[in-house]
Structures are given as structure tokens and as C-alpha cells.
Amino acid sequence: MSQTIPATKAARQALIRRLIETDAIHSQGELALRLESQGIGVTQATLSRDLVDIGAVKVRGLGGAHIYATTDSLSVSEDTDQRLTRLCAELLLTADGSANLSVLRTPSGAAQYLASAIDQHEDPLILGTVGGDDTIMVITREPDGGLRLARQFLERAAGESPSFHQG
Numbered sequence: 001m002s003q004t005i006p007a008t009k010a011a012r013q014a015l016i017r018r019l020i021e022t023d024a025i026h027s028q029g030e031l032a033l034r035l036e037s038q039g040i041g042v043t044q045a046t047l048s049r050d051l052v053d054i055g056a057v058k059v060r061g062l063g064g065a066h067i068y069a070t071t072d073s074l075s076v077s078e079d080t081d082q083r084l085t086r087l088c089a090e091l092l093l094t095a096d097g098s099a100n101l102s103v104l105r106t107p108s109g110a111a112q113y114l115a116s117a118i119d120q121h122e123d124p125l126i127l128g129t130v131g132g133d134d135t136i137m138v139i140t141r142e143p144d145g146g147l148r149l150a151r152q153f154l155e156r157a158a159g160e161s162p163s164f165h166q167g
Contacts (some may be wrong), residue, residue, distance in 0.1 A: 024067045058109035088156035095153045097146030102121040102138040
């Protein structure tokens with residue numbers, strides 16, 4: 001097989017991104033085999049760095065198995081509000097708040113994915129997020145907005161338009 005992909009980091013990462021966005025990739029080993037079939041050989045360490053560089057995270061797929069996904073793999077036709085609502089419905093397990101903090105729980109591996117969608121939404125009431133493996137801390141600008149924001153995320157998860165009422 002002749003190689004049609006240049007042996008550059010950028011080309012390799014573009015191929016990895018394309019493979020993740022078009023196929024359900026369950027493991028680094030599976031991804032390495034797919035790359036090899038395209039004429040690209042990589043070490044496990046290089047593949048791990050590439051996955052971090054492109055922002056790939058493991059999320060629970062529709063069948064329940066963990067697969068790789070990138071934040072870019074979200075449909076470009078969705079606006080950030082629709083995307084955030086859809087991801088809350090798919091990934092949000094619980095939400096609670098206190099003072100100016102909301103704590104959101106997701107399946108293992110999905111927190112950074114949802115946190116990125118929250119950040120991309122650019123809600124003026126949200127100062128920022130910190131995403132771990134299965135927990136997101138959302139910091140509100142309002143000193144007492146944590147519980148209210150948690151409720152808004154739960155409303156999104158239920159498919160409702162979030163209410164922005166006080167109290």
C-alpha cells in the first residue's frame with residue numbers, strides 16, 4: 001500500500017481526528033491499527049500525546065461502551081445553546097449548587113467534554129468551568145447563583161428551556 005498521507009504530526013493528527021469523528025474507536029490499540037492500515041505507524045506514547053493535542057476524550061457511546069470523541073465532532077449545524085441542551089440530556093447525571101458553585105456529575109470520562117460545551121456556550125452568568133473525569137465545577141458570577149445554575153442544567157437535561165428567573 002502506498003502512503004498518501006504525509007508523515008507529519010499535523011497530517012497524523014488530522015487523520016486521527018477524522019477516524020474518531022467517523023468511527024466508534026474504543027481504544028488506543030484499535031486506533032493504532034486503523035492508523036497502520038493507512039500507512040501510519042505510531043508508538044503508544046505518540047498516540048497518547050496526539051489524543052491530548054486534538055482534545056480527544058473518552059465518552060460513553062449510545063450502546064454504553066466508551067469511545068473517543070473530540071469537542072469538534074459536535075455538529076456544526078447546532079448552535080451552542082442546542083448543543084449544550086443535547087449534551088446535558090445525554091451526559092448530565094446530577095447537578096447541585098451552593099454559593100457561586102454548581103457541581104455537575106457525568107459518566108466517567110465525559111466531564112471535560114461537557115465542560116468544553118459549557119465554555120463554548122459563553123453564558124455571561126458563568127465565570128468558568130473546571131472539568132475532571134466525571135465531575136464539573138461551574139463557577140457563576142453571582143455570589144448566590146450556584147443552585148439556580150444547577151437547576152438550569154437539570155432543565156436542559158430534561159429537554160426544557162432553562163428558566164432564568166431569580167430565586
